[in-house]
């Protein structure tokens with residue numbers, strides 16, 4: 001399992017599937033906003049690739065996210081579109097409604113960066129999110145992602161076209177960011 005400060009990223013377990021289906025994918029608005037495609041119901045027991053992991057797919061790594069304290073399932077995290085030639089991938093995450101706004105999203109992004117840059121040796125990570133998704137934008141920017149572009153009217157979501165923001169983070173900037181955070185922490189500790 002990969003560990004952050006508050007969350008763990010582990011393999012998908014069979015018992016995660018009904019919870020994720022009910023709380024993330026059966027929610028039409030959440031799914032329409034997060035997935036970049038039309039919502040469709042997932043039949044219980046189906047092998048939908050968002051829920052049932054295909055370990056042979058080398059371009060995609062899917063995690064279940066759990067609280068480190070107690071191991072409760074709180075969501076999903078994904079490294080997708082892994083391009084081993086250009087050493088680049090996208091990240092995605094979705095938390096159960098009761099687990100949002102508690103700092104878990106920021107920690108999940110941090111763990112995905114560690115996985116992408118350190119475990120997988122990637123050079124660049126990318127996020128696309130709706131321009132009004134303040135929590136996702138903030139979770140990304142807190143980890144050093146920078147806004148690289150605005151994709152105007154790129155997403156059809158529940159009856160309207162919305163803009164998306166493209167954010168990117170390079171390995172060298174992430175390391176610098178981590179060093180700066182460590183320096184700040186050392187300084188704060190020294191001042192106490």
Ligand SMILES: CC(C)(COP(=O)(O)OP(=O)(O)OC[C@H]1O[C@@H](n2cnc3c(N)ncnc32)[C@H](O)[C@@H]1OP(=O)(O)O)[C@@H](O)C(=O)NCCC(=O)NCCS
Pocket residue numbers: 030033034092093094095096099100101102103104105106107128129130133134135136138139142
């Ligand atoms: C987007 C998501 C992953 C963010 O995770 P989270 O745990 O809710 O976010 P955090 O608690 O780490 O908060 C991150 C920052 O956003 C802010 N924030 C959280 N919820 C917010 C909201 N509803 N509106 C505005 N700001 C918000 C927090 O205050 C925090 O800011 P700070 O770092 O300045 O304190 C989560 O809300 C989620 O799963 N949403 C639904 C699915 C989704 O949108 N996925 C992303 C698709 S690209």
